[in-house]
Structure formats: C-alpha cells, structure tokens
Amino acid sequence: MNKATEKPPILWLQTLVFSITLLIALIAVPWYAFTHGYSLAVVICALLFWISNGISITAGYHRLWSHHTYKAHPLLQILLALFGAAATQNSILVWASGHRRHHRHVDDNERDPYSAKKGFWFSHIGWMLRHYDSGKDNFDNAKDLQHDKIVMWQHRHYLAITLAMNFIPPLLVGIATGDIIGSLLLVGVLRLVISHHTTFLINSLAHIWGKRPYTESNTARDNGFIALLTYGEGYHNYHHLFQYDYRNGVRWWQFDPTKWLIKSASWVGLTKDLKRAPSFKILKAMLDMKFKKAQEKLASTSETEEYSQLEWSKILEQEYQQFSNILNEWNQLRQKWYEQKRDKLNEATHALQEKWHSTALHTRFKELKYALKMQTRRLDLLTQQFATA
Template structure:
C-alpha cells in the first residue's frame, strides 16, 4: 500500500451527513431529552427499553462488527449475524464493511498519522470525531483489507441497503417501544437519540481517550490503553491495550469476572452451539507478555539512574531475565507434555493434574519475580537518592 502524503491532509472537504448527525443528536440529548423528562417524566418501562436497545446496539458493534467480522475471533449462526447487521446499522456508525475496513487499518497502522484513520497522535478531537466529519487522506475508504467480508452475504446486503435499514430500524425501535410504553416521543428521545449518542461516544472514546489515558499492561509501545471508565459504556471494549496485544482473542477482559458483556454473551451462546470456534490467546502467551512489559518498565526506570549506579542493578536484572527465560522454557515443555498426555490412556487424569500443578508453580514464580522487579526499582531509587543527598551534604 502506498504511503499517503501528510501534506494532502490540508485538503479537508466536510462530510455534512455525519457532521449534522453528531451535532443534532448531541444537541437534542443535551436539551430535548432532559426538558421532556422534566415536563412529562420518563417511566421505568421507558428506561428499561432504553437500556435494552442501548445494549442490543452496543453489543452488535462490539460482538458483531468488531470481534466477529473485523477480527474473526469466533463463528456464529446466520441469524445472529443478521441481528448484528440490523442493530449495528441502527447505531449509524457506517456500514459493517466500512467499519471493519477502517478498524483493520487502525490495527495495522496504529499511531501512524498517515495511515491510521483515527491516529490518536493527531489529537483528541481528530481521533474522537473529526476523522469522520472531514475528508482526510488517512480516512479514504479502501476495501482491499476486507475482501473476505465481501463474500459474506449478510454484510454485503447491509452495505448495499444501509440507509433504508438504518432508518427502518430506528423507526421500528421508536414505534414498537412507543406502542408498548404508550409514548412515542419519549421513546424517540430515549431509545433513539440518547441511546445513539451514548453508543457513538462510547465507541469513539476508545479511539480518543482509550488511546490517551489508562494502563498499558500488555503492550507498551503503542498508545492503546485499558480504560475502566470507557469499558462500562463500551461493553468490554475498554480493555483496549489487551485487545491491541491480542486482537484475535474473543475476550477483551481476560478473566471470567472481568466486566466484558460481549465476551460473556459469546461464551454463553457457545454452550448452546450458537457461537463456535472461539479463539483465545493462551495463558502462557498472556503471562509472558505481561512479564515482558514489566521488564521493559524496570529497564526504563534503571536508565534514569547515574551510569555507575546502573551497572550494579543491571546485573541483577540480567539474572532475573535469565530466570524468566528458564521459566518460559519450562512452561513450553510442560505444554508439549500435556498435548502428548491428552492422547495417552492410563493415569491420564493424574498426569494432567501433575502438569497443572507444575504450571501453577511457574505462575507463582512469575508473581514473585514481579515483586522482586518492583523491589529492584524501589531499592535502586532509594540508593540513588541517598547517594545524592550525601553528595549534597558535602
């Protein structure tokens, strides 16, 4: 793919449709939604409908557009794909095909200002909204990276009929829930306008704030971060640093209890055979990545010390690194053994349990090593501070 010239970014034709959409829904959410509430009030049934539609639309983007179609982390029944296509169209976040093309480009060229469609290095406003509202060369839509999705009949049907589907879905949401709760205007304001604004800005916040504030536990050389606040509204997508480290994993929050409704839905549906071939990173891959980032941090902090001080601590760090390589090698051997045992007959359960115990020991070793790395940094800083204060006293 040829590099797009940064100078071409000067030409910025405005896209009026998204500009008017974001401005009008935002304005209505801030004015008409509370005013109508003060005047007439919203019933609990209307709030329930709002939560339901917000969930359906948010999950369709997260579990559908993102984890199913962009990253192919699992497979599912055509009925689920149809539901995802319908409700993701209702969010007015562009067609699934265009959404996936932009997101795949984002993963491939993260933080490259010329090629990442919403590179956070170009500022919060650009990465949150502006990249969709103006013609930037980095946002030019190419379908070269979604050829596989062009063979998906549901994706292409939604792509060709996007506007009628989006309008029909929002109209249906408004009328059906308006009829059930007895107030069409209230449902237009809550289940269409407010829901759309929340779905929009939760997804957009991942591109802006999710690449600016939060933790980088799994990958430290990119801007993507784990941000718990965005996570609440983005249905688990807020574990964005993990996701950039392991985009092929159907989970974004690794642990079963980590708040990630999309992961829970995909997993629960797999028990009924509705979703299948769920892909995950292995425990070893995740632990290895986390530990490598800890080593990078320790290394970085040792660099801040005086050259003489660095040497002493560096030799300790080298010992830790050698220990880490040994632990990983032992883990790899155990996994190979486990694969062999899985085909074995006698005492299979006992052997598997024995290997599991050894893996647990290795994890404990990594945990203790993390503690030692923290101590190493603390002690080295303390020593440097003491040495400089003695020097100052002289």
C-alpha cells in the first residue's frame, strides 16, 4: 500500500470502549425498557450523573484547566477531577494539552488534533480511534498543569479513578433502588454514551453549523442549539476569540449553565478571579464582522430606486470612519488611564483633582461604549436595507 494513503494503526482500547458502550446503549437499554422498565429514581440518577459529568468537563477540564479562566477551591477541583474522569475522556493533562493545541493550531490538519477541516467524522470521534500524528501526546504546552498536584494525581491514577467512578455510582444506585442491571444500563452505560457524544459535538458540529458573529478567522461557530446540549459550550465562535473568558455565552440571555455555575460558586467562595473579556473589545469584534458582512451584502445588491449603491457605500464608509475614530479615542483614553494610575504610584497628587480626572475618563469611556452600541444598531438597519433592496 502507498505510504501516503496508509491509515495509522487503530487504537483498540478506545475503539472497543466507544463501540461496545454504543451497542449496549442502542440494543440492551431499549430491550430492558420493554421487558422490565426503569424506575423514575434510576432515570433521575442517570440524568444527574450525566449533568455532573458534562459540567465537570466544561467547567473543569475546559474552562478551569485548559484556559485558566478562573480559580477554584481545591475541594471543587477534586470534585471536577473525579466527575470529569467519570466522563471517560482521558486525564485532565492529556485533554487540556490537546485542547490547547486545538486552539493554537485550529483548522490546521497537521497540528490541530481534531481539525474540523478533516470532516465531521474525524473531528467528532475519528481522531480518537487511530494513532494520528496530530493526536500524539505532547505536554510541552502544559507545564503549569504538570506542577498541579490534583491534575497529576488524577493523571497518574486515571484508569483506577475512571473505573471506580464508572462502576461505583451506578452500583450504589442499583443497590438503593433494587434494580442493579437497570442502573448499570442507564446510570452506567447510557449516561456515558450520551455524555461522550454531546461533548464531541463541540469539536464537530460547533465547527460546522452556526453563525460567526465575532471572527471568521477559523471554523468555530455560535450555535444556541448545541449550547443546550453542552452546558453552554455551543457559543464556540466567541470562545475561540476570547478563550480566557469564563463565559462562552456572553449575552445574559444565552444558555450557559457552566457560566452560571462558576459565577454562583464565587458567591460561596468556591471560585474566584473570574476573567472576562472587556465589553468594548467584544463590541469591537462584533462591529468589525458587521462591517465586513455589510460590505459583502452591498456588493451583491443591485441598485435601488432612491439610493444608488455608490451612495450606500458612502454611508458605510462614513460609519466606518466614525468607528475608527471611536477606537482611536478609546486607545488614547486607555493610555491616559494607565498613565494616571502610574502617576498615582509615583507621586501623591491632589485627591479631589485625581477623583475628577477618573470620573471624567470614566464618563467618556461609557459614552464611547454607547456610541459603539448605537453603531451596531445602525449597521443592522443598513444591512437589512441592502437585503430588501
């Protein structure tokens, strides 16, 4: 066989785990439902265990250890490490270092371990079934995690922890409800299969289906439906641009239970130092994309009765000029803000005067942010106009 077309060897352990659990979920789980039925208690326990697994991957493996978007109390870290292991997606160290490579080399077929450019199957599960070069472990980008006691404890005992977390809770539920087989099937297997494939959707479907409101520099998409299944991780376009932000669904109405969990845990001291991208930066990214899309739309629109294409493009140009002016002023203000902070350290300025300056700067910052918000609305109206023209 030609070396170039030869496929890398199959990783049998992963392949068998994925196939056997899937077969049980497809055949034995419904068979048991028809012949014996499941009690409500078992169904609820399966649901709770599924949620705890999924959210440990999103809040723990992803937003805490891969991206350090916040800090967590050791007690919470242990829970996230245990229930994350139950999700059976490898250790935190392996997962996070692979995920960091995904961000750094996104869409690069040679270096992104689950490059979406290699198709749905590969980015969903195919990348884990064979010994691809792009999927080889390399912890050079995870030195911080190699010094983390909890991460390394979980890494060293990964197999034992994963087996214990996959068998003990279903067995306990089985003993408590008097239905061990039912619990092993639902809390054990079905929970694992659904947990696997919903998480895998973030690498596959969230790079294929959805909108790109913040950046078109990669394939990542924002998709509210995927967010419903993945505890908020469906807002993947935002996440790829602002990976240090603890939120993925950045708007208040977006479904992001991982964000809500991290935020509410901060009220009881379990999390702290939650990082957020500045709202001005987010608005700027959105407006950049809106200008790009408006220009594309205008270019593909035929002339209207009242306004010619030329006149519309003049308006668009004016808007863009205004946008650039706002950004310039914003940068100058930031410069002033930092200078003022530095001066404060160097010399004791008059307190009242200092307060006046900060308030004045603050007011101007707010005004500029408002101006950008209004511009977003105007651009939406303009784009609608091109669409109906």
